[in-house]
Amino acid sequence: MEIAQVGFIYFASVIxxxxxxxxxxxxxxxxxxxxxxxxxxxxxxxxxxxxEFVAAIQVLVYAGAIMVLFLFVIMLFxxxxxxxxxxxxxxxxxxxxxxxxxxxxFMSIILKSxxxxxxxxxxxxxxxxxxxxxxxxxxxxxEFLFPFEVASIILLVAMVGAxxxxxxxxx
Amino acid sequence: xxxLSWYMALSIMVFSxxxxxxxxxxxxxxxxLCIELILNSVNIALIGFSxxxxxxxxxxxxxxxxxxxxxxxxxxxxxxxSVYRNKETLNASDINLxxx
Numbered sequence: 628m629e630i631a632q633v634g635f636i637y638f639a640s641v642i643x644x645x646x647x648x649x650x651x652x653x654x655x656x657x658x659x660x661x662x663x664x665x666x667x668x669x670x671x672x673x674x675x676x677x678x679e680f681v682a683a684i685q686v687l688v689y690a691g692a693i694m695v696l697f698l699f700v701i702m703l704f705x706x707x708x709x710x711x712x713x714x715x716x717x718x719x720x721x722x723x724x725x726x727x728x729x730x731x732x733f734m735s736i737i738l739k740s741x742x743x744x745x746x747x748x749x750x751x752x753x754x755x756x757x758x759x760x761x762x763x764x765x766x767x768x769x770e771f772l773f774p775f776e777v778a779s780i781i782l783l784v785a786m787v788g789a790x791x792x793x794x795x796x797x798x
Numbered sequence: 799x800x801x802l803s804w805y806m807a808l809s810i811m812v813f814s815x816x817x818x819x820x821x822x823x824x825x826x827x828x829x830x831l832c833i834e835l836i837l838n839s840v841n842i843a844l845i846g847f848s849x850x851x852x853x854x855x856x857x858x859x860x861x862x863x864x865x866x867x868x869x870x871x872x873x874x875x876x877x878x879x880s881v882y883r884n885k886e887t888l889n890a891s892d893i894n895l896x897x898x
Contacts, residue, residue: 650818
C-alpha cells in the first residue's frame with residue numbers, strides 16, 4: 628500500500644468518525660466541536676488532491692468563521708433548555724434503513740461507472756508550472772467573473788439580512 | 799495513487815451521515831451542522847473530479863459553494879435566534895405553525 632493510500636485512509640476514517648459523532652452527540656456544543664477536526668481533515672483531503680488554495684480557504688472560512696458563528700449562537704441560548712432527553716425524532720427507525728439503502732444505491736453507481744470525461748487543460752505539469760492559486764484566480768476573474776460578482780452581492784445580502792433578523796426590535 | 803472512486807465513496811458516506819442527521823435530529827442547530835456536512839461532502843466530490851479530469855472549474859465551484867454556505871449559516875442562525883426569541887425552543891418538532 629502506498630503512502631498516499633495510507634494518508635487517505637487516515638483522513639477518511641477521521642472524517643467519517645467525526646461525522647458520526649456530530650450526528651449522535653446529545654449536546655449541540657459537542658456536535659459543533661466535532662465539526663472542527665472534520666473541517667481540518669477535509670482540508671487535508673483537498674491538499675492530497677493538489678487543491679492548496681481551496682484547502683486554505685476551507686480552514687479560514689469553515690473552521691475559522693462558520694464554526695465560530697455556530698459556537699457564538701449556541702452560547703446565546705440557555706444551555707439547560709438545549710440538553711433534552713430525547714434528541715432524535717420519533718421516526719428514526721424508518722430514517723436509518725432509508726439512508727442506508729440510499730447510500731448503498733449511490734455506492735453501486737460509483738462502482739459501476741468508469742468516470743470517463745473530457746480532460747481539461749490543467750494537467751499536473753501545467754499546475755506545477757503556474758501554481759494552484761494562480762490557476763484558480765485565472766479562472767475566477769475571467770471565465771467566472773459574473774458569478775464572482777454575484778457571490779459578493781449574496782454575501783452583502785446575507786450580512787444585512789442576518790443583522791435585520793437577529794435584531795431585538797424592528798421599528 | 800488513490801483511485802477516484804475512493805474519494806467518491808468518502809463523499810457519499812459523509813453525505814449519507816449528514817442526510818441522516820437532518821432526518822433524525824430534533825435540535826435545529828445540529829440540523830444546520832448536518833447541512834454543512836452535506837455541503838462538505840459535495841466539495842470533496844467536486845475537488846476529486848476537478849483533480850482527476852485536470853480541470854480547475856471544480857475548485858472554482860467549491861469557492862462559490864463556500865460563499866453560499868457562509869451566507870446560509872449566517873441567515874439560518876439569525877432565523878434560529880429570532881425563532882428562539884419568540885417560541886423559546888430549539889426543537890424542530892415544536893416549530894409547527896405551518897404544519898398541515
